[in-house]
Amino acid sequence: MQGARTTLTINGTEWSIPFNALFEDCKLCFEDLAITRVCDSEHRYCLGCYDKLESGECPECKAPLINRKAALSSQRNYLNALEKTTFSCLTKNCQWEGSFKQLEIHKKLCQETKENCSFGCGEEFPRFQMDHHQKECRKRPCKEGNLEADCETISEVKQLTDKCLDALKKPSSERALDKHFYDRLITLFPLVTKAALKQHEPTTQPAGAAFQRECEYQCGFIAGTLQELSSHDCPNIPLQCRHCNKCFPAKEINAHKQKCDERMVSCKACGVDTKQGLLTLHYQTCIMLPVECTQCLRSVPQKELAKHQHLECLSRSVNCERCFKSVVFSKLEEHKQNCWLTKPITLREGKPDSILLTPQPDTIGPFYQNGNNSSTIYMVTTHEQLKPLFKLNRQSVFSEEMDMICIYHGKPATIKESYYTSDTLNWIIHLSQTTPEKVICSRADVLDADLNIICSFHPYHYPKLSDIMVNSDDANRSKAALDSDKISRVQHCSHPNPLRIIRFMPSPGPNS
Known part of the structure; x- marks a missing residue:
């Protein structure tokens, strides 16, 4: 029968552990463990709350607070107990178990944890589904012609454009806009203006002068006609990375996407999807990551390294069962013949x-x-x-x-x-x-x-x-x-x- 379990809150995150009467949540903030002694009566709170006790006395017994050095020292036995405790993730469908030192790493890597979509659609998904969602998100960045906005805005522009063109075909007496149509226009127009004009003031040409216009992104290109300007493929035009939503010049966007920390990549060892910036942390706990056996220099999955070195490695040291001399396993039979x-x-x-x-x-x-x-x-x-x-x-x-x-x-x-x-x-x-x-x-x-x-x-x-x-x-x-x-x-x-x-x-x- 599985033993009793309880939950602990550490740095604002709840974890499941086997029941231990030594641990309890801080009674002031309920955001961390009560492992810091604050007074001589052994009352305990979290360190953050201890630092905020401006009154200088224990909230329970009103005794004077002990000094901070003594408070930190009082955590030792609790921290030692935490090191020996196996923690389980409480996120639905996550089966992870690990040590106290691995909590923050798993908190950043847990693929079942839900996050809000960074495109601002208001929806949340588990991390492992986020990349798929953002490829279809209605608020994902989109560009058509010179108009850069989210996909939902561009779709709305197209619909309203068609509706306006249909209205122009009707007699003026029949062009009265319904309230819904009117609300859609006044909501969308500022967005279109901002996206299309990018808040730049238009420049004017002197009367009679030949048309000349410099590229607004300072790439050095000068257009002789409006058609040249509109068709100019500027290397400096800002483009938004679909992974981190930050803007980079067009000439740099592809290189950035390849190394973007927010880009979802798969671990080549175990196949788990994680953000590229967290891949190094993932490797610290990836049980399928190939590691080199220090004895035979062969690469084996990390989870099998101990078994390999103990039972399978041909270069491991073993003792002769007669003289107890240590020899390399691959030469054991030769040694036995001469022992x-x-x-x-x-x-x-x-x-x-x-x-x-x-x-x-x-x-x-x-x-x-x-x-x-x-x-x-x-x-x-x-x-x-x-x-x-x-x-x-x-x-x-x-x-x-x-x-x-x-x-x-x-x-x-x-x-x-x-x-x-x-x-x-x-x-x-x-x-x-x-x-x-x-x-x-x-x-x-x-x-x-x-x-x-x-x-x-x-x-x-x-x-x-x-x-x-x-x-x-x-x-x-x-x-x-x-x-x-x-x-x-x-x-x-x-x-x-x-x-x-x-x-x-x-x-x-x-x-x-």
Whole structure:
């Protein structure tokens, strides 16, 4: 079931959010959030209303106002909560959801928001329909001959012209104009005069002089006849942009239309229509915008970038499941073929009782076993790899990013490493079966390449015991620990072979 929701007013616009008792609208203006404390009684209003409280006292309790620095500081917890809130647009048919920082961007881009037609027809439409409407708007700019006006005025001029011409054909006694016709003429005549004459005073020619008239838009053209003047295609004549309604010289109008901020364009990535001036803002939230993967330099849609970088990119870094070394994904198989922890290892090499260890199949981590016996498992590492223990800096010896999985006593098990500090620092290895059926009494030792015990783990919090109770409900008895004294023994082991082995094996029985 969807949780309760409420509305918030931010900068005069309402948004929907999951119900949060922390937020409420300002009780003075109802135009913004009441997140600014104004007095010591914790009464809150919006910052705009706080700045307008000329009386210097709280409207509710009449206590003196706190200073503005303290008022701004009081907003911190509320602003942090707003950053974590998901907002929904309340405009009909808009399904947008986003963060607090994206509100103003969406407010400017929301295609479902209604706006008044800029041509002055008095109608309003959603932004995504406005461009289509203005192509047919009765008040859109229009030009016929030398008459520039809106389409409705020009249409009316044509109708009245025809009616006047029809009236002139009648006898004078029959030319009486009806009131409606008269009202239309007196309304239209000033508009036609203004559009046709553009409020310029006519110039006169001296008697007998040859006709000469300069273009009124100062393009340098001089007409020798009225016909030349009327047919002159002036590059400076003002033409109105149908997108922003501003006028530009005819020679510049086409270039302006291409870059006009009010021109509706479609995002090439997602197909959403938006004003050209807001396209940059749209790109900040467009989930289909192609972005470049920094790893493989391939372009992918923004909404798929995280998935691509995590799962699909051939240049992404991944860890080898045996040695945990970071390698490029495209070279992972090549690395596995050469990884030393994917090959058999011989302990007590060159001696009659040598032991051949083979990697445990289908495991994650450097796990080995002798033949098919998984009752004793070996974690193979090196003296160099154990150096984080010697530095006592709590760094992971194996992998911080991958869970280690092995087979112990015939069942899948996990191994996790960690550090604990009581009287001394302890390095912890916690072995547990995924589906435990019984407690397995075990012991864990650190060995050199000849199977000599360097030191033994003890149950955490039980330094005098040696048996690790795998799968035990007692968390301390089930965790194998090395304290700093035993870590020091590992550090000073001088065996020439750098191999170090952590061995888990069954113990004859619990000791105490």
